[in-house]
Amino acid sequence: MxxxxxxxxxxxxxxDAVVNVLRSDFLTQGPVVPAFExxxxxxxxxxxxxxxxxxxxxxxxxxxxxxxxxxxxxWTTPITFVASANCARYCGAEVDFVDIDAVTYNLSVDxxxxxxIRAEAAGRLPKVVIPVHLCGQPCDMQGIHALSKKYGxxxxxxxxxAIGGRYKEEPIGNCRYSDITVFSFHPVKIITTGEGGMAVxxxxxxxxxxxxxxxxxxxxxxxxxxxxxxGPWYYQQxxxxxxxxxxxxxxxxxxxxxxxxxxxxxxRHELARTYDELLKDRPxxxxxxxxxxxxxxxxxxxxxxxxxxxxxHREVFERLRVSGIGVNLHYIPVYRQPYFEQQxxxxxxxxxxxxxxxxxxxxxxxxxLTHAQQVEVVQRLTTPIGHQTLx
Numbered sequence: 001m002x003x004x005x006x007x008x009x010x011x012x013x014x015x016d017a018v019v020n021v022l023r024s025d026f027l028t029q030g031p032v033v034p035a036f037e038x039x040x041x042x043x044x045x046x047x048x049x050x051x052x053x054x055x056x057x058x059x060x061x062x063x064x065x066x067x068x069x070x071x072x073x074x075w076t077t078p079i080t081f082v083a084s085a086n087c088a089r090y091c092g093a094e095v096d097f098v099d100i101d102a103v104t105y106n107l108s109v110d111x112x113x114x115x116x117i118r119a120e121a122a123g124r125l126p127k128v129v130i131p132v133h134l135c136g137q138p139c140d141m142q143g144i145h146a147l148s149k150k151y152g153x154x155x156x157x158x159x160x161x162a163i164g165g166r167y168k169e170e171p172i173g174n175c176r177y178s179d180i181t182v183f184s185f186h187p188v189k190i191i192t193t194g195e196g197g198m199a200v201x202x203x204x205x206x207x208x209x210x211x212x213x214x215x216x217x218x219x220x221x222x223x224x225x226x227x228x229x230x231g232p233w234y235y236q237q238x239x240x241x242x243x244x245x246x247x248x249x250x251x252x253x254x255x256x257x258x259x260x261x262x263x264x265x266x267x268r269h270e271l272a273r274t275y276d277e278l279l280k281d282r283p284x285x286x287x288x289x290x291x292x293x294x295x296x297x298x299x300x301x302x303x304x305x306x307x308x309x310x311x312x313h314r315e316v317f318e319r320l321r322v323s324g325i326g327v328n329l330h331y332i333p334v335y336r337q338p339y340f341e342q343q344x345x346x347x348x349x350x351x352x353x354x355x356x357x358x359x360x361x362x363x364x365x366x367x368x369l370t371h372a373q374q375v376e377v378v379q380r381l382t383t384p385i386g387h388q389t390l391x
Contacts, residue, residue: 002324006188044173055197136296217241
């Protein structure tokens, strides 16, 4: 694509940081991963951070640390990447979805409360709820947290889109309203480690458990062992874990990128304001910035007012792609995926998610996007098809 929907921003300082690790004694399991963890924890105001090889891995070990297993139920939003639901399935749990808010596109607190009332009556409450900060916009975490106290579920914030954002003037990731928060560092995200993720928490035992799970379930701490160590070489695998470690090479890139995190998010807000102005008076709905939050603005999603344009959703999307504009759609409702369809979900149970899917298009958004490129995106969006204008 001439203009991709997202791309990394790599500086010479980033490259130097990676090269320094390549020339060091430790390519993995060295000092840079803990330094990166400390930087993220400090930024968020969280007590602990556990770096892993992807946000999917972080979601998986977060579920396991909270005791999710066979027979349990985990709820999340249908408008998210499949990993937000898959993490529960990896643990043997069942998954259900809560419809989205019509304005923020995040998990609706009203729909959540209604579903919880029905679930309590049926004796089938969720063990964990995973709200997703879609596009970087924080969910109503205060409302979700209040319901967790009433109905007894735990909370994992999927903040894969949201590092650098704020909720109620505090950093997303401080876990004030959750047990664990998860970030993604994929190349199209706000900062990158190439591939990678992180879980942050204020609970020491959750942090210890997740750190052990990311490394085969192995401990070298005598306090966790079944008997005294045989010698200084000794370690024990005390549970079934995984090889989910992040390398020092990746962490070096992430640690360097953290220096520009606020700059990256501020630039995304500048780009969003430009899009807002360019799209003013067009038959599209531009993203809302909720008064309770400061979005990380990983994505800029518009919704087409289809009754006011001369084309279908698909025609607009395809024309942009053919024109070299790397638009995307975040996301196909998870319950529409064949794997989840087999579990009997009815799209009619999620009317707002269905409306969103019928109208949403993600426009290009990344720090190096120029004003001229934004103008081109909007011009292509409104370009004539045949003898008719789109808008």
